[in-house]
Amino acid sequence: MATGTHTIRVRYGESDQMGIAHHASYITWLEECRIELLRSLGASYRDLEASGVMMPVIELNVRYRRSLRFDDLATCETIAEAKGPSRVLFRTVVKHGEIVCAEAEVTVASVDRSGRPVRIPPEVLARLA
Amino acid sequence: MATGTHTIRVRYGESDQMGIAHHASYITWLEECRIELLRSLGASYRDLEASGVMMPVIELNVRYRRSLRFDDLATCETIAEAKGPSRVLFRTVVKHGEIVCAEAEVTVASVDRSGRPVRIPPEVLARLA
Amino acid sequence: MATGTHTIRVRYGESDQMGIAHHASYITWLEECRIELLRSLGASYRDLEASGVMMPVIELNVRYRRSLRFDDLATCETIAEAKGPSRVLFRTVVKHGEIVCAEAEVTVASVDRSGRPVRIPPEVLARLA
Amino acid sequence: MATGTHTIRVRYGESDQMGIAHHASYITWLEECRIELLRSLGASYRDLEASGVMMPVIELNVRYRRSLRFDDLATCETIAEAKGPSRVLFRTVVKHGEIVCAEAEVTVASVDRSGRPVRIPPEVLARLA
Numbered sequence: 001m002a003t004g005t006h007t008i009r010v011r012y013g014e015s016d017q018m019g020i021a022h023h024a025s026y027i028t029w030l031e032e033c034r035i036e037l038l039r040s041l042g043a044s045y046r047d048l049e050a051s052g053v054m055m056p057v058i059e060l061n062v063r064y065r066r067s068l069r070f071d072d073l074a075t076c077e078t079i080a081e082a083k084g085p086s087r088v089l090f091r092t093v094v095k096h097g098e099i100v101c102a103e104a105e106v107t108v109a110s111v112d113r114s115g116r117p118v119r120i121p122p123e124v125l126a127r128l129a
Numbered sequence: 130m131a132t133g134t135h136t137i138r139v140r141y142g143e144s145d146q147m148g149i150a151h152h153a154s155y156i157t158w159l160e161e162c163r164i165e166l167l168r169s170l171g172a173s174y175r176d177l178e179a180s181g182v183m184m185p186v187i188e189l190n191v192r193y194r195r196s197l198r199f200d201d202l203a204t205c206e207t208i209a210e211a212k213g214p215s216r217v218l219f220r221t222v223v224k225h226g227e228i229v230c231a232e233a234e235v236t237v238a239s240v241d242r243s244g245r246p247v248r249i250p251p252e253v254l255a256r257l258a
Numbered sequence: 259m260a261t262g263t264h265t266i267r268v269r270y271g272e273s274d275q276m277g278i279a280h281h282a283s284y285i286t287w288l289e290e291c292r293i294e295l296l297r298s299l300g301a302s303y304r305d306l307e308a309s310g311v312m313m314p315v316i317e318l319n320v321r322y323r324r325s326l327r328f329d330d331l332a333t334c335e336t337i338a339e340a341k342g343p344s345r346v347l348f349r350t351v352v353k354h355g356e357i358v359c360a361e362a363e364v365t366v367a368s369v370d371r372s373g374r375p376v377r378i379p380p381e382v383l384a385r386l387a
Numbered sequence: 388m389a390t391g392t393h394t395i396r397v398r399y400g401e402s403d404q405m406g407i408a409h410h411a412s413y414i415t416w417l418e419e420c421r422i423e424l425l426r427s428l429g430a431s432y433r434d435l436e437a438s439g440v441m442m443p444v445i446e447l448n449v450r451y452r453r454s455l456r457f458d459d460l461a462t463c464e465t466i467a468e469a470k471g472p473s474r475v476l477f478r479t480v481v482k483h484g485e486i487v488c489a490e491a492e493v494t495v496a497s498v499d500r501s502g503r504p505v506r507i508p509p510e511v512l513a514r515l516a
Binding site: 275276278281282285286289307312314315316317318319320321322325373 | 404405407410411414415418436441443444445446447448449450451454502
C-alpha cells in the first residue's frame with residue numbers, strides 16, 4: 001500500500017447555489033489526488049498513458065459527511081492498493097482541518113488503448129506495494 | 130417508487146483525452162435525471178429549494194460498465210424511493226441503446242437552509258410513493 | 259450565413275454561490291449550440307473529427323448582460339459564417355424569454371490532427387453559406 | 388495596477404478528446420488567478436462576498452494561441468486595474484514555459500447582493516492601485 005496527502009483549494013466555480021462545493025467537484029479532486037499520489041511515488045500517469053496504459057475509473061463510492069465551501073483548503077489523504085493484476089483501489093479521506101468531509105473509494109482498471117485489461121506495469125505495481 | 134426516463138447528449142467538453150465521456154460527467158447527468166424525474170412527477174426541485182428544503186447528495190455509488198463518447202445519446206432510467214422521513218434513494222441505469230454503460234445509486238438528504246435534516250415535504254413524498 | 263436556435267436548461271451544478279449560472283457554464287453551452295447548429299444543417303461535428311478535421315476555439319468574446327439561474331430555459335440563437343478558408347465565426351445570443359442574457363462571438367479554426375490549418379471541407383462550407 | 392503570478396496544473400478531466408485542455412477550462416483558471424491575485428494583495432474574495440460585495444464577470448475575451456495538455460504546468464501572469472468606481476479589468480497571460488498559450492481580459496463588476504452596482508470597497512481599490 002502506498003499513501004500520500006494532497007491539498008485542494010475549492011474553486012469558486014465549484015460552489016453551487018447551496019453555497020457549498022458541488023458534489024461532482026469532489027470527483028475531479030479525487031482524480032487529482034490519484035495522479036499526485038502516483039507522482040509522489042515517482043510514477044507519472046501522463047507517461048503511463050503515453051506508454052499505452054490507461055486507468056479509467058470503473059467504480060466510485062463517495063460518502064459526503066460535511067460541506068466544503070469556496071476557498072476552503074481541503075486535505076486529502078489517499079491510500080492506493082493493487083487489487084489483482086489489473087486493478088487499483090484508491091481510498092481517499094477529504095478533510096477540512098480535523099473534520100472529515102468525505103470518504104471515497106475509487107477503483108481503476110488497467111487497460112490498453114482499445115480498452116482491454118492489461119497488467120499494471122511492474123514498475124507501477126512495485127511503487128504501490 | 131417513482132420511475133422516469135431522461136435522455137442525455139454527451140457534450141464535447143465532457144469527453145477526455147481517452148476519447149470517452151469523463152467519469153465525473155456522469156455525476157452531473159445523474160443530477161439532471163433526478164431533477165427531471167421530480168419534474169415529470171409534478172414536483173419542481175427549484176420550488177422545493179425556494180421553499181427552504183434542499184436535497185444535498187450524501188452518498189454516491191457508480192459502476193462504470195461501458196464507455197460513452199461525445200455526441201452519444203444516453204438513455205437514463207431512474208427509480209426514486211423514500212428511505213425514511215428525510216432521505217431519498219435514486220437508482221439510475223445509463224444505457225446506450227441496449228448496452229448498460231453505468232449503474233448508479235445516489236442518496237440525497239432533505240435538509241433545511243442551515244443543513245439540519247427535515248422531513249421530505251408530504252406532497253413530494255406522495256409523488257415518490 | 260447559417261442560423262439556428264437551441265434551448266439549454268441550466269443544470270444545478272452550473273449554478274454558483276451567487277445563486278446564478280456560473281459564467282464558465284456559458285462556454286460549454288456555446289459549444290453545444292455550435293454542434294447543434296451544424297447538426298441542423300446536416301453536418302455532424304463528430305463525423306468531421308472522425309474524418310480528421312478538428313475545429314478548436316481560437317477566440318472567445320462574451321458579454322454577460324443578465325443572470326440566468328438554475329432550471330431556467332435559455333434560448334440560444336446562433337449565426338455561423340465562414341471567415342476565410344479555415345475559420346468560422348459563430349455569434350450567439352443567449353436569451354431568457356425576451357431578455358438578452360449574453361452575447362458571444364466564438365471563432366474556431368479548421369485544423370488537421372497535428373494542429374495545422376486546413377481548409378474547411380467544402381460540404382461544410384456549402385452548408386454555412 | 389497590481390500584478391501577480393499563479394501556477395495551474397492541467398487536470399485530467401480538463402482535457403478533451405482532441406487531447407488538449409478544453410477551452411472552457413481556461414475560464415475557471417482565470418477565475419482562480421483573479422482570486423489568488425487578490426489574496427496576494429491581502430484581500431480575500433471570500434470575505435468580500437461575505438461583506439456583501441460580489442464581483443460577477445461581465446465581459447470575457449480570450450485568444451487561444453497554443454494548446455496546453457493534461458499535467459502541464461501553466462504560469463499565469465495577471466494584471467488588475469480599476470476601471471471607474473465599480474469595475475475591475477484583469478488581464479492574464481497563460482504561459483507554458485516561455486510559450487504564450489492564451490491571452491485574456493476579464494472585466495468584473497462590483498455589485499451588491501441584489502445585483503446593483505456598488506463602489507469597489509476602498510481597501511480593495513487601494514490594493515489595486
